[in-house]
Amino acid sequence: MEQEIKKGLAGVVVDTTAISKVNPETNSLLYRGYPVQELAETQPFEAVAYLLWHGELPTSDDLEHLRRTEREHRALADSVRAAIDLLPHDAHPMDEVRTAVSALGAIDLAGSGSVLDATGSAEENLARSVRLFAALPAIVAYGQRRRRGEELVEPRDDLDYAANFLWMTFGEDPDEIVIDAFNRSMVLYAEHSFNASTFTARVITSTLSDLYSAVVGAIGALKGPLHGGANEAVMHVFDEIGSAERVVPWLDAALAEKRKIMGFGHRVYKNGDSRVPTMRAALDALVAHYDRRDLADLSDALEREFMERKGIHPNLDYPSGPAYHLIGFDTPMFTPLFIASRVTGWTAHVMEQAASNALIRPLSAYDGPDERHVADLTP
Ligand code: ACO
Numbered sequence: 001m002e003q004e005i006k007k008g009l010a011g012v013v014v015d016t017t018a019i020s021k022v023n024p025e026t027n028s029l030l031y032r033g034y035p036v037q038e039l040a041e042t043q044p045f046e047a048v049a050y051l052l053w054h055g056e057l058p059t060s061d062d063l064e065h066l067r068r069t070e071r072e073h074r075a076l077a078d079s080v081r082a083a084i085d086l087l088p089h090d091a092h093p094m095d096e097v098r099t100a101v102s103a104l105g106a107i108d109l110a111g112s113g114s115v116l117d118a119t120g121s122a123e124e125n126l127a128r129s130v131r132l133f134a135a136l137p138a139i140v141a142y143g144q145r146r147r148r149g150e151e152l153v154e155p156r157d158d159l160d161y162a163a164n165f166l167w168m169t170f171g172e173d174p175d176e177i178v179i180d181a182f183n184r185s186m187v188l189y190a191e192h193s194f195n196a197s198t199f200t201a202r203v204i205t206s207t208l209s210d211l212y213s214a215v216v217g218a219i220g221a222l223k224g225p226l227h228g229g230a231n232e233a234v235m236h237v238f239d240e241i242g243s244a245e246r247v248v249p250w251l252d253a254a255l256a257e258k259r260k261i262m263g264f265g266h267r268v269y270k271n272g273d274s275r276v277p278t279m280r281a282a283l284d285a286l287v288a289h290y291d292r293r294d295l296a297d298l299s300d301a302l303e304r305e306f307m308e309r310k311g312i313h314p315n316l317d318y319p320s321g322p323a324y325h326l327i328g329f330d331t332p333m334f335t336p337l338f339i340a341s342r343v344t345g346w347t348a349h350v351m352e353q354a355a356s357n358a359l360i361r362p363l364s365a366y367d368g369p370d371e372r373h374v375a376d377l378t379p
Helices: 035-043 045-054 059-070 078-085 093-108 122-147 163-168 178-188 195-206 211-222 230-241 242-255 275-291 293-310 317-327 332-354
Strands: 020-025 028-031
Touching: 020 242, 028 035, 028 045, 028 059, 035 178, 035 275, 045 163, 045 178, 045 332, 059 211, 078 093, 078 122, 093 122, 093 163, 093 211, 093 332, 122 163, 122 211, 122 332, 163 178, 178 275, 178 317, 178 332, 195 332, 211 332, 230 242, 230 293, 230 317, 230 332, 242 293, 275 293, 275 317, 293 317, 317 332
Parallel strands: none
Antiparallel strands: 020 028
16 A cells, blocks of 8 residues: 655654644744744743743742752863863864764763663753753853864853843853843743754654753754754855855855745745744844944845745844844854854753653655565675
C-alpha cells in the first residue's frame, strides 16, 4: 500500500503541549495563555522563564526567589571555563556554547551511577533548568570577550538578568533603552512550540536521556541557518548589501541565483510573524539611541522590495539581528543569544515530555534496493 509521506513532518500534529500556542490564522503566539507581545513589553525575562516552567507568572516572592537562585549560579565555573579554553579562539560560538553545556552536564551529573540515574525527577530537572538558565549568560559573554582577547567580567549582584548579561559582555553599565530592547528579545525568543530544536529536545528526552543532553542536541538543531542561524545570516546579508541604495541590484542577483533571503519566511506563519512588531519597536529605539538611521533604511528597503516581489514576510530574526549588532554583539554571537533565551522553552518542554512520556519513533518508507545477498556478488 502506498504510504503518505509527510516530508519535514509538515502539518503533522505529534503531541499536545500546554506551554505555548501558535496560531497562524490570527498571527498570535501565546505563552501559557499570555500574548508574547504583552509579556515582552511588561515582564522581565526571569518572570517569563518562571511562567514557562511553572505555568503561571510568579508572585513577587516567587520572582525574588528565582532571582536569588539565578544570582547564585551566574559565575562561570572554573571547570567550564577550562573546557571552553581548550577550544580554538576562532571556534564558532555555537560550538563553544554547545561544548560548555555538555561540560556543565558532565560536571552536574558526575557520580550518577548509570544512565538511569541521570534522567532526573521533576524537581531535579527544574533545578537543572534554573542552573542552565543562570549559567548561559556567562558562557555567551565569555565567548564574545575571548574572541576579542578581553578578560572575563565577573557578574554583578546588584543587576537583574538582562542588565547583568550586558554587563558581563561589555563590562559597562548598560543604558535602560538597551536593557529593555535586550530583555524584549530574550522574551520573544523564549518559546515557539514544536520548532526543530524544541522537537529535538523532546526526542532526546523521550529516550529518558538527561536534560543536558536534550539541550546539547537542541543547540545542534538551532545552529542551522534555516532555524536559529538565520539571525546571524541576516547581518551577513546586510554587510553584503552595504547600503539602502544597493538593495535592488543585490536582490535582483540573489533572486536570479535562487538564494533564500535570510530573515524572511516561516514554516508556520505565512502572513507575518507575530513577534516582529514588538522587536521592530525595540530596534527603532536602538536606531534612535545609536543614531544609525542608515541601518534602518537598509532594513526597510530590503523588506519593502522583497515583500513586493515575493510577498514573504520577515520573521523575528530580521529585526533582532540588527538590534544585537547595534547593542554591540559580534555577529557570530547572535545565535548563542537565542540559546540563552530558548533554553527556558526547551527545558519547559523537557519537563512536559518527561511528565507524560512516549518514546518518539516515527516510521520511514524504504526506497532502497530490493533484498539481495552477498553470495550473489560475482567475484
Ligand atoms: N527567501 C526566498 N524564498 C523563500 C524564502 C526566503 N527566505 N522563504 C520561502 N521562500 C520561498 C521558497 O523558495 C518556496 O518557493 P517555491 O515554492 O517557488 O519553491 C516558497 O517560498 C515556500 O518556501 P518553503 O521553503 O517551502 O517554506 P518552508 O515553510 O518549508 O520554509 C523557512 C520556511 C525554512 C523558514 C524558509 O522560509 C526559509 O528558508 N527562510 C530563510 C531562513 C530563515 O529566515 N529562518 C528563520 C526561521 S524563524 C526563526 O528561527 C526565528
